[in-house]
Amino acid sequence: xxxxxxxITLSLDGNAEVTVKGFIAPIEHTAGNFHKRWDALANLRxxxxxxxxxxxxxxxxxxxEAVSVGECWKIKEASVEELLKQLHPNPSLEMRVGMYGxxxxxxxxxxxxxxxxxxxxxxxxxxxxxxxxxxWFTPSQFAGHLxxxxxxxxxxxxxxxxxxxxxxxxxxxxxxxxGWNAPRWITDGGYCSQMELRAGSEDVLKDTEFxxxxxxxxxxxxxxxxxxxxxxxxxxxxxxxxxxxQVQQKPVHVISLDGPLFDEAC
Numbered sequence: 001x002x003x004x005x006x007x008i009t010l011s012l013d014g015n016a017e018v019t020v021k022g023f024i025a026p027i028e029h030t031a032g033n034f035h036k037r038w039d040a041l042a043n044l045r046x047x048x049x050x051x052x053x054x055x056x057x058x059x060x061x062x063x064x065e066a067v068s069v070g071e072c073w074k075i076k077e078a079s080v081e082e083l084l085k086q087l088h089p090n091p092s093l094e095m096r097v098g099m100y101g102x103x104x105x106x107x108x109x110x111x112x113x114x115x116x117x118x119x120x121x122x123x124x125x126x127x128x129x130x131x132x133x134x135x136w137f138t139p140s141q142f143a144g145h146l147x148x149x150x151x152x153x154x155x156x157x158x159x160x161x162x163x164x165x166x167x168x169x170x171x172x173x174x175x176x177x178x179g180w181n182a183p184r185w186i187t188d189g190g191y192c193s194q195m196e197l198r199a200g201s202e203d204v205l206k207d208t209e210f211x212x213x214x215x216x217x218x219x220x221x222x223x224x225x226x227x228x229x230x231x232x233x234x235x236x237x238x239x240x241x242x243x244x245x246q247v248q249q250k251p252v253h254v255i256s257l258d259g260p261l262f263d264e265a266c
Contacts, residue, residue: 006212007066008115010122013153014056020158020199022046022086030171030190038173040132048086057082058155061124061146067112069212072222075108080126083160083197090131095138110146111222114213119156121205122146123216125223126160135173135185139195140165143220147204157204161196168192 024046027035035041060076067073077093084091093108110124126142139162147157162168167189176183236244241252 007068008112008120008150009066010062010112010120010148010150011153012055012059012062012148012155014054014059016055016154018053018055018058018155018158018199019050020053020083020086020197021050022048023194023196023198024087025192025194027190027192030188031167032186032188034171034173034188035190038135038171038175040134041137041171041173044088044132044137046087047089051086053083055153055155058146058158061110061122063110063112069112069114070214070219070222072109072111075110075124075126077108080108080128084128084130086197087195088130088132088137091128092131093126093128095127095129109223111219113216113219114210115150116209116211118150119204119208119210120148120150121208121210121213122148123219123223124160125220132171134175135171138170138172139192140168145202145205147200155199157200157202159196159198159202161194161198162192164191164193166191169195 024044027041027044029035030041057079060079063071063073081091081093108124108126110122112120113123114121122145124144124146126144128142129136129138141163142160143163144160145157146155148154149156168191170187170189172185172187174183174185177186244250245252
């Protein structure tokens with residue numbers, strides 16, 4: 001239903017059923033070969049390759065009030081944990097304090113990206129991790145899409161996945177290596193080509209013209225600002241910074257980082 005201030009209310013028929021497929025591809029790369037040395041990581045696979053849910057599970061992804069395009073809201077946790085258990089039986093949305101005392105980003109946020117008279121497109125971002133035997137697996141993020149039929153109040157397409165990147169997860173393993181007297185925590189990062197929950201086909205996004213919309217890139221930017229204050233900085237390239245120093249006669253303060261500032265990968 002559309003309101004005078006261009007806000008819309010979103011709802012689903014909780015009795016409709018949705019079949020969700022789960023995928024975890026074998027991990028082929030970690031910087032320290034943890035995927036060859038640690039059985040829990042080497043054998044990480046989707047707990048349930050296919051599972052049926054009622055659409056009521058996806059209600060937790062919807063806002064409790066009417067929203068407009070570009071507006072963000074918190075996703076409720078209960079159903080997200082249920083969905084994550086299809087990938088692994090021990091998910092956590094709390095996120096731990098990292099090895100160096102820096103709290104990792106936590107939370108679940110969604111944004112209304114687009115709609116027309118028939119369809120609604122929501123994008124979302126979730127930070128979660130899994131408790132493995134003797135350690136933790138932390139994906140960079142779970143990015144996602146939820147496309148709904150406004151008239152039928154059904155789920156048309158759903159995807160929650162770890163986006164591809166050079167490194168898109170990190171792991172903390174408690175183990176005893178040669179020469180150690182007791183177990184210690186060690187850390188590694190790696191790449192998983194597919195960790196995903198999916199229902200329906202993404203072709204609906206290619207074939208649909210929305211009447212009110214922002215781009216996916218704009219929506220993702222709005223979501224990342226919900227998690228990382230560092231993204232509010234007007235970052236420029238080193239070349240641009242050097243040019244600016246000549247004009248402004250100010251020094252350049254350089255910080256070297258060994259990980260990204262926009263997700264939870266190493």
